[in-house]
Amino acid sequence: MDIAVRPSRHGEEVEICNLAVRSFNEFIAPEFPEEGIGKFYEYANYRALRERLESDYFVMVAEIDGEIAGVIEIKKHMHVSMLYVDKKYQRRGVATRLLQEAIGIIRKNSSKIKKITVNSSRHATVFYEEMGFRQRSPERIIDCIPHTPMSLTLKELR
Numbered sequence: 001m002d003i004a005v006r007p008s009r010h011g012e013e014v015e016i017c018n019l020a021v022r023s024f025n026e027f028i029a030p031e032f033p034e035e036g037i038g039k040f041y042e043y044a045n046y047r048a049l050r051e052r053l054e055s056d057y058f059v060m061v062a063e064i065d066g067e068i069a070g071v072i073e074i075k076k077h078m079h080v081s082m083l084y085v086d087k088k089y090q091r092r093g094v095a096t097r098l099l100q101e102a103i104g105i106i107r108k109n110s111s112k113i114k115k116i117t118v119n120s121s122r123h124a125t126v127f128y129e130e131m132g133f134r135q136r137s138p139e140r141i142i143d144c145i146p147h148t149p150m151s152l153t154l155k156e157l158r
Contacts, residue, residue: 003093003094004062008053012061016049016059016061017044019068021041028121032146052081057081059074060098060102061098062089069088071084071098072098072099072101077109078117083118083124099131103152106154107154113154114153115152116133118150119150125150131152133150133152135148135149
């Protein structure tokens with residue numbers, strides 16, 4: 001199975017958001033309060049994504065056989081704001097590849113960035129720990145969204 005990772009393209013916002021919402025609904029929403037689910041839907045709206053892409057965010061997608069299998073969104077080259085993989089492609093290395101590619105872009109374009117952060121869902125905490133992220137504080141609830149603040153220290157390239 002070949003995983004191709006590339007920058008998102010204009011016009012893919014609906015497909016990207018649909019993937020994120022499907023994954024969220026299946027794995028994360030059952031643990032969220034109603035208000036938190038609504039906040040996520042506002043964030044994962046294709047118009048909101050378009051606006052973020054015009055500011056200080058970048059989005060990468062993973063493709064398998066021409067289909068978008070996963071997505072990562074990075075804010076200010078230092079914060080993972082979304083990382084979702086379609087259910088049928090989970091546990092195949094898609095999230096790992098997306099995160100590795102995003103870190104590569106961050107290192108290449110933002111040499112002053114020394115740390116990457118994420119507000120992890122309960123569902124993804126183990127994945128982030130396996131990728132080297134460490135919990136910065138206990139789980140919090142902000143805007144009705146439960147999350148665990150985590151960070152990854154970027155080592156100097158040799």
